[in-house]
Amino acid sequence: MMIKETPLKDCYIIEPNVFEDGRGYFYEKFNEQKFEQLTGMNGHFVQDNISKSSYGVLRGLHLQKGNYAQAKLVSCIEGKVLDVAVDLREDSPTFGKSFTIELTGENKLQLYVPRGFGHGFSVLSKTAVFSYKCDNFYNKDSEGGVLWNDTELNIDWQIPLEDIILSDKDSIQPAFSLKNF
Template identity: 50%
Template sequence: MTISKNNIAGSFVINPDIYEDERGTFFESFNQKEFEKILGNPIQFVQDNHSISNKGVLRGLHFQKGKHAQSKLVRVVRGEVIDVIVDIRKDSPSFGEQFKLRLSEKNKKTLFIPKGVAHGFLALEEETVFVYKCDEYYNKEAESGIIYNDPQWNIDWEFPADQIILSKKDSLLPPFNELEL
């Protein structure tokens, strides 16, 4: 596997070694020992989540606050997404920066998102299956988010704005400058 750091402190992309022959394809999508070697410290994932989204569905930008903050390991097993993370950790050297990439069943990339970083994705294909591991359990009281089109971040979702589909909850998320972190 190949590891690529990005501009968000503590975040990285994993490109697995892919083996293909006449039978099909094989790759290792997760290995705890190798992952902890990359991370430089132990981590225990406690929850796996699956999301199935239609084309144009945007989920995010989400995060959990305080002691319930979650690190996430995300990938796509069917379809393709535009995946965006925004560093909202005020003490981070990359505070205010964003990172965007395409995750797909074809490229098989995995993105690690550290605690305190907001995350969202937009499905580019029907029935896109997005899976992720979390190192903390979901806690409703700790959930938070930022509106996807916050002018402070000016994220290019590479998709027609009038075709984006949001949940009611996501459509009511505040801009970053109204959040109490």
Template identity: 55%
Template sequence: MKIEKTPLEGSVLFKPKVFEDHRGYFFESFKAKVLVDNGLDFDFVQDNESKSQKGVLRGLHYQKGPHAQAKLVRVIAGSVLDVIVDMRPASSTFGEHFKVILSEQNKWQLLVPRGFAHGFLVLEDNTIFSYKCDNYYHKESERGVLFSDEDLNIDWGMTNDALILSEKDLLLPKFKDADI
């Protein structure tokens, strides 16, 4: 498995070695030893999965305080534009974002450290998104940042009126007003 640092402090991209033949393919989608050997010691306790149609935007979400979550995210079917924002005021990359296309074809996984907001735009119908969390969901600690905040300047690749968002995500605060 190839591991690449992203421009954001603490986040990495995992690119697995995929073995393909006439029967299909095989790859290791998770191996705790790989994380530990690279100084990324996480104890993942919960797996989540969502299925969405093209144009759905989920995010930007995070949990704060002792309920913050690191996530290891990937796409099982379809593709997404995955975006993370560093919400850690003491970080050298505070307020910066990183985006990458995760797909069924490339099988890449993105490690989203605690203290990052995370969201994704679905690029294909029937996309299945999966992620591991190192802490349990805690509703009272859930926070978010508005996807279209001009201070973040995230190019989602679609016009805002073409996106499908939840009411909750449309009402999230701007970055400068976020509860960090």
């Protein structure tokens, strides 16, 4: 496993060692000991989630607040997504900055999104299966978020506006300037 730093503090790209032959492939998706050694971050996860979405679906920007804040290790198992992380930690040197990366079933890259970050993704392929490992349990009362098309964040989701499919919740998240996270 290789760990690469992103421009955002404490946010990492994880690239597994993939072993392929005529039968297919094998790779170690995650190793807690290696992750902690290479990043100094806690890599203990307690909940796994999977979502399947079609082209144009945009999920985000979400986070869990307070005692239910979550770090996430995300990957795309099948298809292609544009994954987005936004540092919402007001005491961070990268506060308000975002990072985007294409995660695909082919490249097998993962993104570690620390606690205090907003997270979202848009589906760039016909369908995509997306995996989230979380280091804390979900709590509905601790949900937070930022509007996906906030002008201050100015994120390019790489999907034409007319093709974007949002949930009702995602269409009414607060603006970044309100700091409701």
